[in-house]
Amino acid sequence: MLKSTLIRAAEAGAAVMQRYFQGEFIISNKEGINNLVTEADHASEKAIFEIIKADYPDHYLLSEEAGEIVTDSTYKWIIDPIDGTVNFAHGLPLCCVSIALEQDGEMILGAVYNPFIKEFFFAQRGYGATLNDKKIAVSAGTSVATSCLVTGFPYTYLDQPNGPLEVFSRLIHGGVPVRRLGSAAMDLCWVAAGRFVGFYELKLQAWDSAAGFLIVEEAGGRVSDFTGGRYSPYQPHIIATNGKIHDELADVVNGRHASF
Numbered sequence: 001m002l003k004s005t006l007i008r009a010a011e012a013g014a015a016v017m018q019r020y021f022q023g024e025f026i027i028s029n030k031e032g033i034n035n036l037v038t039e040a041d042h043a044s045e046k047a048i049f050e051i052i053k054a055d056y057p058d059h060y061l062l063s064e065e066a067g068e069i070v071t072d073s074t075y076k077w078i079i080d081p082i083d084g085t086v087n088f089a090h091g092l093p094l095c096c097v098s099i100a101l102e103q104d105g106e107m108i109l110g111a112v113y114n115p116f117i118k119e120f121f122f123a124q125r126g127y128g129a130t131l132n133d134k135k136i137a138v139s140a141g142t143s144v145a146t147s148c149l150v151t152g153f154p155y156t157y158l159d160q161p162n163g164p165l166e167v168f169s170r171l172i173h174g175g176v177p178v179r180r181l182g183s184a185a186m187d188l189c190w191v192a193a194g195r196f197v198g199f200y201e202l203k204l205q206a207w208d209s210a211a212g213f214l215i216v217e218e219a220g221g222r223v224s225d226f227t228g229g230r231y232s233p234y235q236p237h238i239i240a241t242n243g244k245i246h247d248e249l250a251d252v253v254n255g256r257h258a259s260f
Contacts, residue, residue, distance in 0.1 A: 001055065005055045006109050010097045011113065013045070013047055014115040015115070016081075017044055017082060017095070017115060018116070020043065021093075022091045041081050042081075045066060045081035048099065052077055056075065058071050058072075059077055060073050060075060060076040061079065062207065063078075063079035063081065064080050064207045074103055075101060075102070075103050076101070078099070078100045078207050078233070079098070079099050080098040080099075081097060082096075082097065083098045083183045083185040084183030086182060087182045093117060094181050095182075096112050096114040096186055098110075098185035099111050099112075100233075106125065107233075108124065108125045108214075110122070110213075110215050119131060121189040121212075123211075123214045125214065127218070128219070129218035136192055136219050138194055138220045138221040138241075138243065139195075140242070140244070141197040141244060141245060144248045145175070147176065149196060150180065150187045150191070150199045151187075152184055152204075154203035162254070163202065167200070167253055170255075184204055184208040184209055184238075185212045187212070189212055191241065191242070192215045194242075197242050198239070198240065198241035198242070199238070199241070201237070204233070206234050209238055212240075213231055213238070216240045220243065221242050222242075222246045223238065225239070226250065228247065228250050239253060
């Protein structure tokens with residue numbers, strides 16, 4: 001029942017995205033420049049809430065637009081109704097619905113759905129990860145120097161010491177290809193599918209990574225904070241890799257890697 005609810009909720013949010021995509025809709029700005037929210041974000045969130053609340057009216061909800069709807073339930077749904085809103089607002093199909101379910105502090109289910117490229121990623125704790133119902137696995141790459149990586153940039157503290165621009169410069173000066181999609185949930189899923197060998201980012205919210213990090217782990221990868229410790233989506237820093245390059249990428253991100 002939980003899995004069915006998750007899948008139907010992701011599909012409902014994605015249907016809203018498709019309805020609004022490349023049409024006319026209201027766009028507003030949250031705190032900070034280019035921190036957009038659209039009419040479609042709110043409509044997607046509403047559709048997702050309706051599915052979950054119909055099945056589990058007492059469950060805790062944490063969503064990007066509505067914030068926290070706190071209950072005493074041990075189940076918490078963590079929702080990004082449109083991850084990659086800036087892409088969506090500009091008609092770029094690199095955006096998705098991301099929904100995770102946490103039970104007693106452990107992520108147990110995750111789904112990320114991009115309806116524009118028809119990719120539905122799903123993971124259940126202990127049962128592996130799938131893309132469109134087919135098992136996926138992380139890349140076999142063994143070094144950062146030969147990896148294709150992906151990252152994201154926050155709109156604040158870009159120039160801080162060892163910040164996003166400095167880490168990015170370190171990698172590209174070493175000849176390492178680094179991409180930016182504009183959707184952390186998709187970044188994580190594409191690590192899980194073996195398209196990227198690793199992902200790092202310095203400032204995420206729980207709804208950005210809750211589903212994707214479980215999908216990476218269930219695809220055989222490793223996810224940590226910047227210290228290499230156990231990952232929690234409630235802190236901002238993330239490194240997600242195939243596992244084989246994890247320690248090396250952590251050294252790069254933390255400024256400990258001298259050269260490639």
